[in-house]
Amino acid sequence: MSNPVYGKQAKRSSSVEKKPVQFWLLIVAFIAFLVWTPFQVALFNGQMLEFEKPLFWGVALSSILLLLWIVNYYKSFQLADQRDWLPLAVLLLPITYLLSYFGAASHYLAMNMVLVECLYAIIFIVSLYLLQDQRTNQIIQTAIMTVAYIIVGFGFLNWFGQGKFAGALVAWFSFGVMNGKYTDAVMTDSNGLRLTSVFQYANTYAAFLMAFLFAAVFCLIRSKKWYGQAIHALMLVPIIVSILLTLSRGGLVMLPVVFVLLLLFLKPAKQILWVIYCAIAGVVSLGISKEVTDLGLQLNQKFEAGAAAKAWAFLLIASLIVAALGWVIQKFIAPKMEQGLAKTFAKKLANLWIPVGAIVVAGVVAFLLIGTSVRDILPQNVSTRLENINFKQHSVLERITFYEDGMKVVKDYPVLGAGGGAWAALYEKYQNNPYTSRQAHNFFVQYLLEVGIVGFVIFMAFVIFIFYKYIRGYIKADEEGKESYFLYLILALSILLHSILDFNMSYVFIGILVFVGLGGMAAGMDSQPLRKFSWKTEGAGWIYSLVVGIGSIVVLITSIRFVQAADAGLEAKKIVQTSTSFEEIKAPLDKDLGIRSSHPDSVLLMSSLYQSVFKQTQNESFYNADYVLLTSALKKESYNKDIINALITNYQLKNEQDKAYDTLVANAPKFNWDIEWYERLITQGFELGYAALGQGDTGSKDKYFKEGIAAFERVQAGLKHLATIPKEQLTGRPFSNSPMMILDAGKMYFMTNQLDKAADTLKKGLKKDLSDSTNREIAHWYVAAMQKQGSNDQAVLDQLIKVDPTAKEQIENLLKLNF
Structure with a gap:
């Protein structure tokens, strides 16, 4: 009986032999595009x-x-x-x-x-x-699987230390080859070396491998030719081993989820075959995973032909074993299985039995590998990654x-x-x-x-x-x-x-x-x-x-x-x-910016060029050209920190410190956790306020000190917030009070007669070692703030006097200051 869905497609698609030349050209171009893009x-x-x-x-x-x-x-x-x-x-x-x-x-x-x-x-x-044309559909599916298997093989070439050879294979058409090797085909992070193949990111490669592991199992079972079955079975071990080499916890977590969902689409007999092939390939892959991992780590440090041959031998022999088993199962067992199990799985909801069972088995395996010493059968780096799978793990948080x-x-x-x-x-x-x-x-x-x-x-x-x-x-x-x-x-x-x-x-x-x-x-x-x-x-x-x-x-x-x-x-x-x-x-930069006026890299390079020439010549036309360039770019890239910093530098070149500071203040909310931004804001706020004070401009002094103090208080609020983050979660970039930040904030509190806040702030920066000039200055201002409130910290004063005999005199001078 014809299928009502696919019958309509057949009516739309005449036989391939009658297709015109332009149709074949489209197919070839489409396949070539699929081959070109991953590299x-x-x-x-x-x-x-x-x-x-x-x-x-x-x-x-x-x-x-x-x-x-x-x-x-x-x-x-x-x-x-x-x-x-x-x-x-x-x-x-x-x-x-x-x-x-x-x-x-x-x-x-x-x-x-x-x-x-x-x-x-x-x-x-x-x-x-x-893909509505069935013959074209078959051709493109074959092309997709071929590309996937090439990517897997390419990954192993790099893992086994043959990156130069792998790079030479694709250098003629790939933009990813630098210094003879494909960029980050094996990446390094805090977990060590991780396989990425063409993706430069191990977790994405794991997602790709997961998809094509199941695709390979499907193609193996569907294939009617022995060589098709052998090829797809042959690739199961390389794919699973590659998943392990990515060290991707997300890939290992999502793999059973996707597996169970796909099983729901299959008849029970095919569900069993999926489970059998994944189990066989999984066991064999685990059997060679330590050797392949250790040899790969060794070969990425120093290439040795003998070790590379040994690594390839492990992979090839294991793959051939699974390929042989796959052919035997498809030849002798699979045809009989569907007939033999027809009555057994004829009951209602029978196709749910194996998926439910797979969930239970996956749970047991996960428990054994994550919660027991069974994980010791895995390579050390994989074992460590599995050990850290939990909802309190830092990457989850x-x-x-x-x-x-x-x-x-x-x-x-x-x-x-x-x-x-x-x-x-x-x-x-x-x-x-x-x-x-x-x-x-x-x-x-x-x-x-x-x-x-x-x-x-x-x-x-x-x-x-x-x-x-x-x-x-x-x-x-x-x-x-x-x-x-x-x-x-x-x-x-x-x-x-x-x-x-x-x-x-x-x-x-x-x-x-x-x-x-x-x-x-x-x-x-x-x-x-x-x-x-x-x-x-x-x-x-x-x-x-x-x-x-x-x-x-x-x-x-x-x-x-x-x-x-x-x-x-x-x-x-x-x-x-x-x-x-x-x-x-300037000539190529003009060409680039003539096409994309806010192209960030070129805007920054052109800006540095203008600024360099202005410093040399003091010709204001270069300053003005830089200003126009940066302000125009910021209309489209208002959150680009580098362009904002370039504008601040531009102001500073003409000693327009007030404009530079106003730019810092205006853009501070865009970078709430950039401690360097706060340090600059606080330091410059004090310097400009102090300069205004010296000129008798109390209005400007109050403005700058108010903004500098507000920035410091935002840092303190941020530090309190960071203390509430779970200890398992990494907080990220450094974010803490620096001695200079504390000193300048303390001075601003002092000069605005907020003496209690000045003392509390300066106390945060007190160090036992007062040989450092900044530490001594913090101590001077701290003791002055305490004494101005009618109190004292004699221990700090005594320590200061030991290091600096003029300490009392300096503190008295601070007390005499009138703000």
């Missing part, structure tokens, strides 16, 4: 000049893909059923980012994200149509803090959001403590604060509708129909669920995989005719193609222009290293 280190969402060029090339290439799509599908586009409206609906995603751009915290980051969302929309549209801080942003930008990249621009203003994180570590929180409630609702409605209609179609489909698009569910579900815990979607290749997944799910969804709409849609293809064609050309031109801007910016940075010529450095 572009900069297809991270672009927050540095070095990341931008490949990002914009990716957007440009996607625009060309859309133009090829138009050539193939402009005649067949229609608005007859629910699926047909998805190419229209997906355009709302970049539109919401475009709307948020106008009120964005950073126009630079927001525009980058508008282009990224255009790329995602294009990938979805192309995927949706290509920090993520909760990120999410709470993200909601503060949403509260201030509820409707349209704060624009793409808003978290990176704004987090220092809203953060609960002085952590450093340019990512919110939750895709959904980050999406919400970027595009607001309107954009978030549109995105979630889009995704949920596709999942809902796909599941309806899956339930109705025959066995072949179920398998045709299940890979796309695996990819989208796995990555989106893991993105609750991390910023995987900030890597554009991961986002591409998700939107290919959504496109594939939409191609296989239960699509009902839109009978309520009676208007004719014969011209819909022409109209839609015209609109998206114009849009793709605009995106193409914009992205190429941005590539030119990035090239110019990078050229200027190179010239600075070898030349001091003003005109030579």
Whole structure:
């Protein structure tokens, strides 16, 4: 009996042999794009000049893909059923980012994200149509799995110390190779070495591996050819070992969750096969994990061919064992299993037995590996990471803090959001403590604060509708129909669920995989005719193609222009290293800023150039040019700390200390936990107030002292708040009172006759060692504040006199001061 869902697709798709040349060109271009993108280190969402060029090339290439799509599908586009409206609906995603751009915290980051969302929309549209053709669907699934396996192999080349060889393989087309090696294919953090392959971030690689572990199991069971079964079974061990080498706790936590959810879609016999393959591959992987880990750590310190061969031998032999077992199970056991278990699992809700059992088994395994000495079978670094999995672990508490801080942003930008990249621009203003994180570590929180409630609702409605209609179609489909698009569910579900815990979607290749997944799910969804709409849609293809064609050309031109801007910016940075010529450095910067006027890196480099020349020549035209440059940039990048600091420096070059100080004060709320900002604010507040006092300007003195004291009191409030943070949570960057900060604040309290506060403040800075001049001065002012209140601290006074015989005289002079 024909499947009602897939039967409609078959009617739409004529046989592949009849497809024109341009159709094959689109397929080849699409596959080439999938192969190219993962090796572009900069297809991270672009927050540095070095990341931008490949990002914009990716957007440009996607625009060309859309133009090829138009050539193939402009005649067949229609608005007859629910699926047909998805190419229209997906355009709302970049539109919401475009709307948020106008009120964005950073126009630079927001525009980058508008282009990224255009790329995602294009990938979805192309995927949706290509994957409705069954032969094309098979080709693209094969290409996706091939790319994934190449990435896994690439990771092991780097783990086994062969980074130079791996870099040479991709250097001819990848922007990620520097000094002959792929950037951070093995990263280092406080946990030691962690495998990242092409992603430079271990947790994102873990999300990728989790998705393709389940994809490999699915392809193994689905494959009808022995070599297909062998290849997919062969990759199970490398994928699982790679997951362990990422040291990703989030990956290990989410893996059983996704596994159980996917089991719910399968018949009991296939559920058993999934459990068997994961169990076999898991046991074998654990068996070699210590050797592979230790050898990799050794080889990354010093490469030895013998040790590398030994490491590859462990991996290859273990993989061959699992491949052989997989072939045997598929050849002799799997065909009989479904028939033999048909009666056993014929009862109602029988397909829930194994998922429920899997939950129990996962719980037991988790308990053994986390709470008992069984974890000692794992490599030491993995064992340590597992030991620290709990809800009081610092990374969990920090993520909760990120999410709470993200909601503060949403509260201030509820409707349209704060624009793409808003978290990176704004987090220092809203953060609960002085952590450093340019990512919110939750895709959904980050999406919400970027595009607001309107954009978030549109995105979630889009995704949920596709999942809902796909599941309806899956339930109705025959066995072949179920398998045709299940890979796309695996990819989208796995990555989106893991993105609750991390910023995987900030890597554009991961986002591409998700939107290919959504496109594939939409191609296989239960699509009902839109009978309520009676208007004719014969011209819909022409109209839609015209609109998206114009849009793709605009995106193409914009992205190429941005590539030119990035090239110019990078050229200027190179010239600075070898030349001091003003005109030579300025020329590429003018080109860059002519295209993107607030491009932060180039704004800062141009500013430093103007300031350097002004210091040398005292020609005010350079000062004025710098002022115009910086103030114009701050209209679009008002939260960019480096640009604000450049403006402060600009004022100071002309000794306009009052303007510099006012800029410090005005921008202090944007950086609530930057202790260096507070130190400057307090110190300069005292210096300017003291200077005003010397000139008899008591009004200015009161103003500066009031602002300096307010800054100091904010620091004290911050310190009290930090004391309430759970001890398991890292507080972040240093945040404490410095001796100079205490001295200046104490002086300001003293000079405004707040003697009790002066004494309390100065007492915080008292040290036993008074050989340091700052410590002695704190002690002088402290004793003076005490005596002026009619009290004394004789111990401190005696200690001062031992070190400084003139201490009494200095204190008496302070007491005589009249403010």
